[in-house]
Amino acid sequence: MKATMKFCSVALVLVAMALCFSLVGCGGTTQKVTDFTWYKAAVPENYEKDTHFGDTAAKVRFVKNDEGKTIEMGWNGVSGNDAQTIAQNKIDWYGSDYAKQLDDVKLGNYTWKVVEAEGSNKDMNTFYFVDLGENLIGEVDGYGFTHDDKVIQDYLKSVTFSENLKEDYAKAKEIKADTLEIH
Numbered sequence: 001m002k003a004t005m006k007f008c009s010v011a012l013v014l015v016a017m018a019l020c021f022s023l024v025g026c027g028g029t030t031q032k033v034t035d036f037t038w039y040k041a042a043v044p045e046n047y048e049k050d051t052h053f054g055d056t057a058a059k060v061r062f063v064k065n066d067e068g069k070t071i072e073m074g075w076n077g078v079s080g081n082d083a084q085t086i087a088q089n090k091i092d093w094y095g096s097d098y099a100k101q102l103d104d105v106k107l108g109n110y111t112w113k114v115v116e117a118e119g120s121n122k123d124m125n126t127f128y129f130v131d132l133g134e135n136l137i138g139e140v141d142g143y144g145f146t147h148d149d150k151v152i153q154d155y156l157k158s159v160t161f162s163e164n165l166k167e168d169y170a171k172a173k174e175i176k177a178d179t180l181e182i183h
Contacts, residue, residue: 033158034182036060037172038165039073039138042158043182044151047071051177058172060180068123069144071155075165076137083129083137087113090127094118102147108157110138116147128156136165 033040036057043049047062050070054060061072076086091099099117105128106112112128119125126147128140138161142152162168 033160034180036073036180037175038075038162038168040158040160041073041155044071044155049177049180049182055177056173057175057177057180058169060177067144069142069151071145071152072141072143073159074139074141075132075161075169076139077135077166079135081135081137083113083131086129086137086139087115087127090115090117090129105147107153109160110156112140112156114147119143126152132161132165138165 033042038058043062044064047064047069050061050063051059052061053072061070063070087101091101093099094117099115102114102116104111105114107128110130112130115127115129117125117127123144124146126142126145126149128142130138132138138159140152140156140159142149142155145152
């Protein structure tokens with residue numbers, strides 16, 4: 001009887017360990033997701049909340065000053081636009097000598113249009129656009145990031161936009177950034 005109990009205990013521990021390793025192997029994350037009302041995302045470790053463009057949940061961005069990196073969230077709701085149009089507008093703004101569209105990439109819940117552009121300081125910036133339906137386009141701007149940077153990819157994998165984007169964005173404009181609990 002004792003041998004059977006010991007065997008069951010060891011088997012249970014081994015099964016638990018196998019589950020933990022399988023979650024890690026399948027891309028499971030230990031990062032906690034923060035709710036910004038109009039979207040949810042896992043803020044990268046060692047990135048600070050920045051309110052340069054506004055002190056609400058609608059305008060907060062994340063910076064890592066010592067590396068010159070910034071992650072900004074945005075959306076576009078102009079009638080007739082789609083993610084491809086916004087991506088092309090970004091290329092046109094930078095100029096085709098400094099920006100190019102890369103292959104679409106599936107990260108997390110979305111397939112993103114990707115534009116990589118050289119900034120004025122010769123740093124690389126990567127912009128991601130996704131069609132959300134009803135003429136809504138989600139945007140993630142990664143300043144100081146190349147398209148294959150693990151930090152920006154992990155962030156994109158964690159992003160989930162609200163089903164009621166316009167209404168929730170309006171609510172987020174009323175929430176002070178300093179009240180957000182960043183996980």
